[in-house]
Amino acid sequence: MKVVGLTGGIGSGKTTISRILRDLGAYIIDEDVVSRILMQKGQKVYDDIVGYFGDGILKENGEIDRKKLGSIVFADKEKLQVLNEITHPAMVEYTKREIERIISQKKHKLIVIDAAILVEMGLDKLVDEIWVVYVDRSTQIKRVMARDGLSYSEALNRISAQMPAEERLKFGDEIIDNTRPLDEVRAQVEMLFYKAIE
Numbered sequence: 001m002k003v004v005g006l007t008g009g010i011g012s013g014k015t016t017i018s019r020i021l022r023d024l025g026a027y028i029i030d031e032d033v034v035s036r037i038l039m040q041k042g043q044k045v046y047d048d049i050v051g052y053f054g055d056g057i058l059k060e061n062g063e064i065d066r067k068k069l070g071s072i073v074f075a076d077k078e079k080l081q082v083l084n085e086i087t088h089p090a091m092v093e094y095t096k097r098e099i100e101r102i103i104s105q106k107k108h109k110l111i112v113i114d115a116a117i118l119v120e121m122g123l124d125k126l127v128d129e130i131w132v133v134y135v136d137r138s139t140q141i142k143r144v145m146a147r148d149g150l151s152y153s154e155a156l157n158r159i160s161a162q163m164p165a166e167e168r169l170k171f172g173d174e175i176i177d178n179t180r181p182l183d184e185v186r187a188q189v190e191m192l193f194y195k196a197i198e
């Protein structure tokens, strides 16, 4: 069974495309979900984060306040690096075990890892192919503004914090142009799915 890494910038359409792939019979590992699981109380990642950032990043119920943590590391590159050093290796390990578990179940036709920063995290080592979801910049800005209720400059800020879309294209074994209308995108995704499970 093949493992595909699905990557693309904020609001490029990874979730939308993952849903299409799930309907076709793929198992999706969503790295946002993985990071939430590993930040739960009782996990080593939780202890390491609280150890470094202090109790100030906890909510009253003892959970990590992800928004607060996000605003701290967004403003401080060194702290972001520390957070990444705590979370990324644990996420790769967790994903590796998930892949083994899904393969042994033999229930799915394809495994898809949905990750905005697939290559940056080192998850690319676990996949057979990388599919990059691309949207042109003005479409990306419009979609992020509409989905997240952000202003033009807020959307641009979030987009600019990530790898430029053109650079990400270099890593793609396949490119999904999600600037196109959804029915066209669906047709391309179906074609890629059937090719991948051949």
Ligand code: ATP
Residues within 6 Å of the ligand: 008, 009, 010, 011, 012, 013, 014, 015, 016, 017, 116, 143, 144, 147, 178, 179, 180, 181, 182, 185
């Ligand atoms: P993030 O990394 O921020 O979670 P994402 O890559 O998962 O984003 P989506 O949430 O799938 O992106 O898509 C962003 C927005 O664009 C959503 O509101 C979605 O409904 C819309 N969208 C996605 N693909 C298309 C398309 N081909 N045509 C029109 N709208 C689209």
